[in-house]
Each structure stands twice: as C-alpha cells, then as structure tokens.
Amino acid sequence: MLSVQRREFDEKKKDETPYPRDFARWYALDYFRRPRSLRSRRFYVTLATTIAFLLLSLATLAPALHKTHQAAPVSRAHAMLNQDCASCHDQMFQPVLRLFGCGQASVSDKRCNECHHGAPHHGKEPACASCHAEHRGYDVLATHVADRNCVECHGHQGGYVHPMDTKGPFPITHFNRDHPAFLPSVKGAADPAKIKFNHKAHLDLDLDDLRIANKKAGRDDLKGLGSKMACADCHQIDDERKYVKPIVYENHCARCHALNIGLVGDFTPELREAVVSFSKTPLPHREPAVVRAVLRDRLAEFAQRNAVVAAKGAPRVPRPLPWKPVTDEQWSWAKVQAQKTEELLFMNKQWQKHESLTQCAHCHIEKERPAGVPIYHKTEIPSRWYTHSVFNHGSHRTMSCTACHDKNAAGIKVADSQTAADILMPTLQSCQECHKGSGGARNACVECHRYHAR
Numbered sequence: 001m002l003s004v005q006r007r008e009f010d011e012k013k014k015d016e017t018p019y020p021r022d023f024a025r026w027y028a029l030d031y032f033r034r035p036r037s038l039r040s041r042r043f044y045v046t047l048a049t050t051i052a053f054l055l056l057s058l059a060t061l062a063p064a065l066h067k068t069h070q071a072a073p074v075s076r077a078h079a080m081l082n083q084d085c086a087s088c089h090d091q092m093f094q095p096v097l098r099l100f101g102c103g104q105a106s107v108s109d110k111r112c113n114e115c116h117h118g119a120p121h122h123g124k125e126p127a128c129a130s131c132h133a134e135h136r137g138y139d140v141l142a143t144h145v146a147d148r149n150c151v152e153c154h155g156h157q158g159g160y161v162h163p164m165d166t167k168g169p170f171p172i173t174h175f176n177r178d179h180p181a182f183l184p185s186v187k188g189a190a191d192p193a194k195i196k197f198n199h200k201a202h203l204d205l206d207l208d209d210l211r212i213a214n215k216k217a218g219r220d221d222l223k224g225l226g227s228k229m230a231c232a233d234c235h236q237i238d239d240e241r242k243y244v245k246p247i248v249y250e251n252h253c254a255r256c257h258a259l260n261i262g263l264v265g266d267f268t269p270e271l272r273e274a275v276v277s278f279s280k281t282p283l284p285h286r287e288p289a290v291v292r293a294v295l296r297d298r299l300a301e302f303a304q305r306n307a308v309v310a311a312k313g314a315p316r317v318p319r320p321l322p323w324k325p326v327t328d329e330q331w332s333w334a335k336v337q338a339q340k341t342e343e344l345l346f347m348n349k350q351w352q353k354h355e356s357l358t359q360c361a362h363c364h365i366e367k368e369r370p371a372g373v374p375i376y377h378k379t380e381i382p383s384r385w386y387t388h389s390v391f392n393h394g395s396h397r398t399m400s401c402t403a404c405h406d407k408n409a410a411g412i413k414v415a416d417s418q419t420a421a422d423i424l425m426p427t428l429q430s431c432q433e434c435h436k437g438s439g440g441a442r443n444a445c446v447e448c449h450r451y452h453a454r
C-alpha cells in the first residue's frame with residue numbers, strides 16, 4: 001500500500017469498519033509508471049560487474065595466475081614451465097579455430113627446439129605438438145603418442161618401403177592387423193654370426209659326468225653350474241635388464257674350452273712336473289699371431305729354465321726375450337716345439353666327437369692363411385637383432401626363455417638347434433598372443449618403437 005493510500009485509509013478507519021471496503025483502492029494502478037530503485041541502478045550495476053570481470057580477466061594475465069587458462073597442467077617434465085606459457089606458446093591462442101577442429105596449436109616447433117633436439121625421423125616432420133599434446137596432465141609425455149600419428153604416414157600403400165622387402169610397400173595401420181613379419185628373422189634371413197656353435201650339444205651335456213672326468217684330470221672348472229647347462233650360464237641380462245649381454249669367451253666358454261697345449265716329445269722324469277705345469281697354463285685368447293708369439297716366448301723360457309737342451313755359446317741375434325740370453329739351441333728347440341703345437345692349435349678341420357676342445361677352429365671359421373698363420377673371420381655375434389624397435393627382457397622375466405625363443409620362423413626349438421646359423425628370434429605372432437590391446441598387453445606403436453632415435 002502506498003503512503004497516500006494509507007493516509008486516506010487511516011482517515012476513513014475512524015468512522016468505518018476496520019476492513020477496507022474497496023480493495024481496488026489499495027492498488028496503485030499506475031505502478032509501472034513510477035520510478036523503481038533497481039531499474040534506476042541497473043546501468044551502474046552492469047557497468048560495475050563488467051569492469052570487475054575485465055579486471056579479473058586482466059589479472060589472470062599476471063604470471064602468477066596464468067594457470068586459469070589451462071585445461072590441465074602441463075606434463076610432469078615441463079612442470080617448471082607451468083607458469084611460463086610463453087616458453088611454449090609463441091603465437092596467438094586459436095580457441096575458435098580449434099573448436100571447429102582446424103587450426104594448429106599456438107605452439108611452434110621453434111620453441112620446442114630451443115630446448116630439445118627432436119632428431120628427425122623423416123624429412124617431412126609433423127608439428128611437435130601434434131604428437132606431444134600438452135595440458136592432459138600426463139606424467140610421461142613422450143610415450144603418450146597415439147597410433148594415428150604414425151599411421152598417418154605408415155598407414156597408406158607406399159607409405160613405407162623396407163629396403164629388404166621385395167614385395168613392395170606395405171601399409172601398417174595396426175599391430176594386430178597388418179604389422180609386417182620381423183624381417184631380421186624371417187625365413188631366408190641370414191645369421192650374421194661367424195662362429196661354430198651347437199646349442200643342443202651343450203644343453204644335453206651331463207655336467208655331473210663331466211665333473212667326474214675333470215676331477216680325474218685334476219681340474220675343477222664347473223663351479224656354479226648345475227647338472228645341466230642353463231640359458232643363464234651363457235646369456236646374462238644386461239644391467240638395464242633390457243637386452244642380453246654379449247657372449248664373452250673368457251666368461252662363458254673358457255672353463256671348458258681352455259686354450260691349453262701340451263709339449264710334444266720325451267722328457268726326463270725330473271722334468272715331468274714342469275711339463276704338466278706348462279700344459280696347465282692356457283694360452284691367451286688373442287689373434288693367432290699374438291698367440292704364436294706368446295707360445296714361442298713361453299717355450300723359449302721353458303727351454304732356458306729347465307735346461308732342456310745344452311746351453312752352448314751366447315746368443316747372437318735378438319730373441320723374443322732380448323733381456324734373457326736364449327741360446328741358438330734353446331731357440332731352435334722352442335721353434336720345433338712351437339711348430340708341432342701350432343699344427344694342432346691352428347689345425348683347420350671340422351671337430352669330431354671326443355677330439356680336444358682347444359683348437360681355434362673348433363669355434364672359429366678360417367678366412368685365409370697367409371704365411372702359415374690363420375686369419376679367422378670376425379665372430380660378429382649380433383648383440384641386437386631387432387634394431388628398429390626396443391625390447392625389454394626384464395618386463396618379460398616371468399616367462400621362460402624358450403616361451404619366446406622356441407617360437408621362431410625356422411620352427412626350431414633352442415634345445416634342438418645344432419648350428420649357429422639357426423635364427424632363434426621370436427616371430428610377430430608370438431608377440432601378438434599377448435600384445436593385443438584391451439584385455440592384453442599394450443599394442444601401441446610406441447610400446448615397441450622409438451620415433452626420434454629410430
């Protein structure tokens with residue numbers, strides 16, 4: 001009720017009933033024409049609100065409040081840049097263009113390259129940010145690269161041609177659908193190793209028998225081995241637990257295939273001990289020319305120390321041991337002995353069962369023999385097979401070695417392999433059994449491939 005009405009009402013109240021007779025008079029029918037307080041201030045309220053918001057928005061541009069514009073923080077490795085947007089964003093934000101699915105991120109490769117060397121994979125690189133999307137709160141940025149970023153190039157016919165592949169370009173769109181067989185180990189691929197080896201012969205060995213035989217010969221070389229050889233006796237996983245350490249003769253073969261040589265000829269009983277001790281000291285595992293030199297030195301020394309031959313006269317020519325007076329007679333004895341031993345040591349023939357295990361050619365393949373000393377092929381046992389991808393033995397340690405290595409393209413079980421030429425590397429199908437995405441191990445390209453280092 002308006003004040004005018006109330007006054008009118010109060011006056012009438014004195015001589016009339018307490019209730020107004022005419023309710024219609026209570027209402028001000030022109031109320032909409034009268035000024036109202038809120039409307040009169042609307043303009044100022046709007047203005048104030050706008051200014052407040054503008055100020056607030058401007059305030060977020062202050063470094064400390066930059067974060068307000070992010071959907072999520074940048075990845076952990078970049079956390080120190082979280083406030084410093086300009087370290088990555090060197091162009092205008094393009095929210096509208098991005099809303100419609102076009103328009104690049106406002107981040108140029110130049111900025112990334114200021115801190116990184118993203119080594120090129122191929123001449124035509126997509127933008128860094130297309131693979132390394134930020135503001136997803138990722139812990140690890142590098143491995144969050146979706147397959148579509150790879151399939152973009154590798155997915156079409158002619159997208160990728162492997163130099164070894166004769167069937168022409170093959171598209172790869174998905175690991176479990178159209179990934180090519182692992183070329184380094186497909187049927188027909190060659191094992192680059194130039195060494196003789198026989199997995200079966202070693203895995204079949206009865207080491208307890210061998211121990212007894214060794215004991216009789218006064219040797220005790222099989223410490224730490226069980227009653228059968230295990231893979232780990234020759235193949236140890238490296239310190240990163242990824243790949244297998246290379247075979248090293250000294251660590252893996254020497255205990256059974258020591259390079260000992262005996263002396264040839266008759267020796268007096270007094271010399272027997274010296275002869276045995278000589279044959280027990282192995283030769284160094286070095287180039288044949290070095291082995292020859294060491295052998296001759298040792299023989300000359302033996303002749304001298306044990307007076308094998310009479311020491312007539314003083315040496316005339318410099319000897320391998322110029323500081324020791326080796327006589328002509330001692331030297332020629334040593335040379336004859338060396339020749340006989342070398343005949344055995346450097347003999348080039350296929351090993352027969354129950355022959356001595358010490359000749360070089362027992363394991364090595366001869367290339368040529370200039371001047372009577374053999375030259376062997378470099379052994380070149382590959383330390384990596386699948387060099388265009390990464391692998392981790394540690395992540396698969398719950399599996400037995402043969403669970404993978406028996407499933408090779410040649411179809412040969414490791415324990416049946418009799419030649420180093422067999423390729424015992426697992427096939428694509430053996431990985432696909434587990435690596436199949438949902439419900440299995442991951443199958444993203446980046447699980448097994450690197451992009452930059454290739």
Ligand code: HEC
Nearest residue numbers: 066067069070078081082085088093094105106129133134
């Ligand atoms: C380590 C580099 C890096 C830093 C630091 C960074 N960003 Fe980004 N930002 C990116 C990348 C990369 C993208 C593209 C992501 C995508 O395409 O999904 C992006 C996308 C964006 C977008 C989407 C729209 C557009 O135009 O790109 C906005 C908005 C944005 N960032 C804001 C910010 C703000 C604000 C900061 C600072 C508080 C910041 N970013 C800090 C790398 C960064």
Ligand code: HEC
Nearest residue numbers: 075077087088107111112115128129132139140141142143
């Ligand atoms: C101011 C320097 C700087 C800039 C700019 C920068 N980074 Fe980094 N980035 C780093 C540092 C520091 C690390 C962590 C140390 C490392 O691993 O090298 C890192 C790590 C990474 C990693 C690996 C870390 C992980 O979690 O996997 C990737 C991938 C990466 N940056 C990509 C990018 C991309 C793409 C851009 C451009 C949008 C970019 N960076 C811009 C400094 C920078």
Ligand code: HEC
Nearest residue numbers: 112113116118126127128131142145149446450451452453
């Ligand atoms: C086609 C996708 C793609 C593009 C484009 C790309 N990367 Fe990567 N990046 C990857 C993948 C996959 C990895 C993880 C595997 C690796 O290390 O190669 C990675 C890893 C990295 C790492 C971490 C390497 C490490 O050793 O930890 C850095 C840093 C990086 N990228 C920077 C860049 C920069 C800078 C650019 C732009 C010049 C770029 N990337 C472009 C896919 C890509």
Ligand code: HEC
Nearest residue numbers: 122124125126145149150152153160388445446449451454
């Ligand atoms: C811009 C196109 C392009 C993109 C994107 C691309 N690749 Fe490639 N990739 C190539 C080309 C071209 C080759 C052959 C390069 C050569 O032989 O010099 C190649 C080679 C390869 C090879 C085998 C040869 C080698 O040298 O290692 C692998 C594995 C590979 N890419 C994986 C990937 C993965 C994983 C991704 C996604 C993170 C990817 N590529 C993204 C174009 C691309």
Ligand code: HEC
Nearest residue numbers: 193197202229230231234247401405414420422423424425
């Ligand atoms: C007495 C030592 C010895 C034992 C025991 C042994 N290996 Fe080997 N292995 C070698 C040597 C030497 C080579 C390199 C020559 C070759 O390629 O055969 C090799 C090569 C390999 C290779 C890769 C090379 C190729 O040509 O495919 C695989 C895989 C392998 N072994 C698996 C095994 C497994 C699995 C076991 C256990 C069941 C095992 N090895 C037991 C000595 C051994």
Ligand code: HEC
Nearest residue numbers: 196197198201234247252253255256257351353354362363
């Ligand atoms: C535990 C002792 C032992 C170790 C360790 C050992 N071998 Fe043997 N190796 C033998 C015995 C015993 C034979 C004879 C096998 C037979 O009679 O069938 C043999 C045989 C061989 C043969 C001939 C096999 C054939 O039938 O063609 C080669 C080659 C060979 N070893 C190489 C190596 C190499 C290389 C290493 C190191 C990686 C090695 N061995 C480690 C005990 C061993």
Ligand code: HEC
Nearest residue numbers: 247248249253257286287288358359360362363377378379
């Ligand atoms: C029981 C087998 C075996 C016998 C016997 C053997 N080697 Fe080897 N040799 C190896 C293996 C395995 C390697 C590769 C691993 C290494 O370097 O230790 C090798 C490597 C070498 C190398 C290094 C270069 C290369 O090709 O990798 C030389 C040199 C060599 N042997 C010389 C000899 C000579 C000379 C003899 C005879 C006096 C001999 N070896 C006897 C197994 C043998």
Ligand code: HEC
Nearest residue numbers: 231235243244383384385386387391396399400401404426
């Ligand atoms: C999940 C399957 C898998 C299992 C299980 C496995 N390997 Fe492998 N192995 C591989 C693959 C894949 C490679 C090729 C690695 C590379 O070079 O990229 C390899 C390589 C090798 C090589 C050749 C040298 C090298 O590093 O490339 C040897 C030797 C080997 N493995 C021995 C073993 C032994 C011994 C065990 C048991 C302790 C074992 N592997 C278990 C898959 C497996």
Ligand code: HEC
Nearest residue numbers: 390391392395404426430431433434435440441442447448
């Ligand atoms: C018995 C199942 C099984 C088989 C077979 C198998 N994997 Fe895996 N693999 C796994 C599991 C489980 C992981 C760890 C979890 C994950 O990455 O999803 C893994 C992880 C990996 C990783 C990532 C390792 C890391 O820690 O970065 C690579 C690379 C890989 N496997 C390659 C292979 C290859 C190549 C083969 C075939 C020779 C293979 N795997 C066979 C189960 C398997």
Ligand code: HEC
Nearest residue numbers: 150154172173174175182386387388389435443444445448
């Ligand atoms: C489980 C592991 C694994 C996954 C997942 C995987 N690859 Fe492979 N890829 C390999 C192995 C192992 C090779 C054998 C060749 C080598 O590494 O040398 C190979 C070979 C290739 C080659 C031929 C390289 C050459 O030069 O021989 C290309 C290209 C390739 N992969 C692309 C891809 C792409 C694209 C994806 C994703 C769609 C993918 N791979 C997923 C393990 C994998």
